[in-house]
Amino acid sequence: MMEVEETNFDELYEVYACMQCGKCTGSCAVSLRSDFNIRELMRIAILGNNEDVKEHEEIWDCTSCGICTVRCPRDLKPSEVIVGLRSILVEEGEVPSTIRDALESIGNNNNPWGRPKSKRADWMKDLDVEVKNLSEGDEAEYLLYIGCTASYDTRIQKVSRAAVHVLTKLGVDFGVLGEEEPCCGSEARMMGESGLFEMLVEDNMNLFKDFGISKIITLSPHAYNTFTTDYKDYKKRLEEEGIEIPNLELDVKHYTQFLAELIEEGRLTSDMMNEFNKTVVYHDPCYLGKRNNIFKPPRKVLSIIPGINLVEFERREDRSLCCEGAGGRMWSEGTGTGERNAVIRVRDANTLNAEIITVACPFCLSTLEDGRSTAGYEESMEVKDIFEILDEVLK
Amino acid sequence: MDIIVSVRKVPDTAEADVMVEKSGKDIEKSRLTFTINEWDNYAVEEAIQLKEKYGGTVTVITVGPKDVEDILRRSLAMGADKAIRVDMEDPEDAYTLANILSAVIKNQKFDLVLFGAQSGDFNRGVTGVLVARMLGITHAAMVNGIEVLDGSIKASRELEGGLNEVYDIKLPALFTIQTGINEPRYVSISGIRKARKKPLEVLTPSDLGIGSIEPMVRLDKMYLPPPGKLAEFIGGSTEEAAAKLASILKGKGVL
Ligand code: SF4
Ligand code: SF4
Secondary structure: OOOOOEOOHHHHHOHHHOOOOOHHHHHOOOHHHOOOOHHHHHHHHHHOEHHHHHOOHHHHHOOOOOHHHHHOOOOOOHHHHHHHHHHHHHHOOOOOHHHHHHHHHHHHHOOOOOOOHHHHHHHHOOOOOOOEEHHHOOOOOEEEEOOHHHHHOHHHHHHHHHHHHHHHHOOOOEEEOHHHOOOOOHHHHHOOOHHHHHHHHHHHHHHHHHOOOOEEEEOOHHHHHHHHHHHHHHHHHHHHOOOOOOOOOOEEEEHHHHHHHHHHOOOOOHHHEOOOOOEEEEOOOOOOOOOOOOOHHHHHHHHOOOOOEEEOOOOOHHHOOOOOOOOOHHHOOOOOOOOOHHHHHHHHHHHOOOOEEEEOOHHHHHHHHHHHHHHOOOOOOEEEEHHHHHHHHEO | OEEEEEOOEEEOOOOOOOOEOOOOOOEOOOOOOEEEOHHHHHHHHHHHHHHHHHOOEEEEEEEOOHHHHHHHHHHHHHOOOEEEEEOOOOOOOHHHHHHHHHHHHHOOOOOEEEEEOOOOOOOOOOHHHHHHHHHOOEEEEEEEEEEEOOOEEEEEEEOHHHOEEEEEEEOOEEEEEOOOOOOOOOOOHHHHHHHHHOOEEEEOOOOOOOOOOOOOOOOOOOOOOOOOOOOOOOOOOHHHHHHHHHHHHHHOOOO
């Protein structure tokens, strides 16, 4: 076991500037219903004693929603400090066994779900359209990056198939990577495994280069976020360590941005769609909204659907209620008690008389589907990805 | 306490589709991932926990070509001090493997030798016990609890039907470790990188004075069990299926 060590979090995250105002805790997605207190953890980071971190198992409650970082009046990054604190536990091997298994699976199988690599393309089995595979010599303008969860989770695989249908109908020149598609690493980084994330950045940049990929459309806001921000930071970091990373300018878009652009160009119009007479509420995913200020594109796509009755949550855009699906929470229950945010969210949707909660993120889909069945709304409400609605309405 | 742990790299076949190769003597390996045998991982963790409590050293050993070294590096990152690889193809015969391993262990200083209770590929569960016999030391198989006493170890063994038996065993001894004895720690990628500095010795069979060993078991043929002819899938709605099942059971005189 490693000796008791101290980490200078000020060098890494300038934590000495924290004035302990508590704004982060006040806005935190999980503080209300768990012992998790980000201000307290900021204090631990300031004191820098690694042993203190081990006494806070609730450190795995953070969903990495990022709202604390948006709100901090000192421009600090409390959500990143959590990543740093978690990395102490990762390096000492003291992580909950479910987190351990997810991380080991990323290392061994290139996905956190403990599923074999050889089954990553299983979602394509029921496809009734041809799709190019860029790892098998096909060429296309865009890579449609599916991601681990939408490759393996049977509910979310439907979104992947809907995405292929929609992009095919719209005449987009795209392909997928099938079994060769790698994990983007976003969740590995958020769980504090930066060594694993570095390895993925190096491998994936080489893989993109080898398969001639530079334009990427992602299903998941998490992949979008990590490709557009973390990959750049880590590329620099790795190059400083003398590791050569291909000089690729990745042009990455979340699919809602891509579709909004097609609308601008007149390639996606209301005329192409059937009537959709449903009341729909859009749930902002943290990694699209709070972390990247992408609020308009998904709303734009939904708004052109003929007949749709779009309503809005009171808590929306940068105040949207986090679904608690990220930051490793898929593999860690959390210590919180009381009603989960996802259940609160579906109840809010119910008061709005929404028949559909629509999402643009695999984790939101998964947590809200759970929330819907917990709340007993199986009959009256559906949770659908925007791609699924489009697949239904496009002629 | 000086502990030696034997580890093996095996394919992860828990969820993968396993297919037999054309030769009929091996499985198709190209699309499988290979990791440390699950039981061995618990054995390494147990050794390291003992070292953390009582001091001493942990040495991990394996037999195989260079590409099995990653499981040794991983074990070093977990906290082992030294690793040894015998450079040759992993023999599929447990007797041959046990001969090689005992030749390595014989030359080391040790109080305790740990093996995984079995390996996830052939599930034979005999190599550890064979090695104990070759070294002429006491052994206990399927150990799921270890308590260190003065000069001996209290080991509990998991038996069939949920029974446990507890032995007081004098050292040196060899245990084969059952899963669940502990909670293996996570090994980070940067930990594995740092462990590159730890010693990894490579030996050849001739270094060990081993000539050719006549295997006791030869693999003749490998095949997937043919689907049972008697299995019948009952389709239809729940009511239809229940009615059909009832009539079949009645017909067979069960109901
Ligand atoms: S909001 Fe910023 S300054 Fe205030 S306690 Fe949190 S981290 Fe510190
Ligand atoms: S990222 Fe979200 S969940 Fe984590 S500490 Fe900040 S506000 Fe709380």
